[in-house]
Amino acid sequence: MTGIEAKVDYEIRETVGWITLNRPQKLNALASDMREQFLAHVKAAGADDTVRSLVVVGAGGGFCAGGDIGHMVELQSNSDEAGFRHLLQIGNEAILALQAFPGLTVAAVNGIAAGAGLSLALACDLRFATPHASFSAPWIKLGLVPDWGASFWLPKLVGVGKALEIVMTGETVSAEVAERIGLITGIIPHEDFQVAVQDRVIRLGAPRQAVAHAKRLIRLGSEDSLEAAMARETESQEECFETGDFKEGLTAFLENRLASFEGK
Incomplete structure (x- = not known):
């Protein structure tokens, strides 16, 4: 997996740090090295007093489709429990670093947020989405369970009953439904999405x-x-x-x- 194929970008726009999951051809599914890049960027933002807020977004038409299924197939085929555990541990570290960031954290969900992508969005303080964004918890369908803190955050946001429904069915939740049940903060038109998110984040996260x-x-x-x-x-x-x-x-x-x- 080369840096060109799978990477996580970081830039500062005014006082807002933007972390971009940049693997659009795979809907920003997380290759293992992307987890480590993400963790490094979150830590860098937290150590920079000029960065008052942090936004996570996906490149292209998706937010994050979760883990790299191809890589997980390889790990499972080789019975590589240590490799799988490493993916979980790096992901957990990334979520904890995101939680430790002192300013406002925002998920700018511009497409599908599934599995680990859903977990990333849940771990942020606020979640804004485009009208075509969607959310999915496919773990049960894969014979797995929610991870990266999803089992902690989801019931807090939508209640235990709705959280169980989302996880057990694995059905896709539209942006409209997500807003109605409290999964996201609000919907922003796609045309000016990042500009609008930036404007809101600057206003909300300044102090x-x-x-x-x-x-x-x-x-x-x-x-x-x-x-x-x-x-x-x-x-x-x-x-x-x-x-x-x-x-x-x-x-x-x-x-x-x-x-x-x-x-x-």
Whole structure:
């Protein structure tokens, strides 16, 4: 598998890092080296204070069709459990790195998101999709189970019953249905998709410190007591109180204008 055939690109557009799964001839199905490239890019973005938000998108007409079936056939034929375990471990590391990114993470789903592609989308904070995008959980049909955190995120987004339906049937979910059941944040017309996503992400993810605290609070708040949640809120709010972004937010509100956050 050459770098030309399967790669993951990374670029910074203003304050937004864009990770592009670039294997369009295979609907961006993940070759093993793509997982490692993705992981490296997420870590690089997290270490760069100028990158306030991170977007994951697919090249061509698909988001990500999941794992490379041909490679999995090869692993299964050779009874290569170690090789299969390595794919899972690298994928898990990538998901954890995505979760650890302090700013806003967004899946820009421009086509099919299946298997690992669905897991990648689920792991992001928000999911925007084109009208023709679709979502699929084909694991059961392959004799496998959801991985890369899909079994964790899916029921949180759509409920246990709907999550079981999606996984057990393996049926494709349209963008329209995905929006209705809460699987995605919203649908954006295809013509100006990336431009519109960029615009929304810049507006939503500018105050990086506040976003990081909010993400942590909401995630932990769904798993803990009210008292513990309020204690964390107080601690985080006090930290945000000291930031330049809070001062700018107040000033902008008093001046009846949009805030110009610097992520500090």
